Amino acid sequence: MSEIQETIFSRIIKREIPADIVYEDELAIAFRDVNPQAPVHILVIPKQPIPRLSDAESSDHALIGHLLLTVKRVAEQAGLSNGYRVVINNGEDGGQTVNHLHLHILGGRQMSWPPG
Ligand code: AMP
Secondary structure, eight states: OOOOOOOHHHHHHTTSSOOOEEEEOSSEEEEEOSSOSSSEEEEEEESSOOOOGGGOOGGGHHHHHHHHHHHHHHHHHTTOTTOEEEEOOOTTTTTOOSSSOOEEEEESSOOOSSOO
């Protein structure tokens, strides 16, 4: 298990720093990425500070499912009816820079595959 640290995302949850929050419930929060990589770029995060997907445990299965269903809900709310991409960067090789699990929703343009 990675060490649980205070991250910028915990500070967003606590409203200590501003963010453009588009959705919130008791388990999750979604806000616009400050450095968008697509016309729509939203991050969905659990309020529980799981550092990485690889730190999630069997007991987190309902929460992980909730995050995916939150992605669906937030994408619909954002009008991404033509599709979107969901990305989880995990750890150093995955390009993760903030150690609080987050799901990127990217949409509003057609994306290529594979990624670079
Ligand atoms: P990752 O590389 O998967 O860890 O993604 C972290 C993401 O968090 C990046 O896309 C950043 O642009 C985004 N980010 C960092 N700080 C903030 C912030 N204060 N508000 C919104 N998004 C942020």
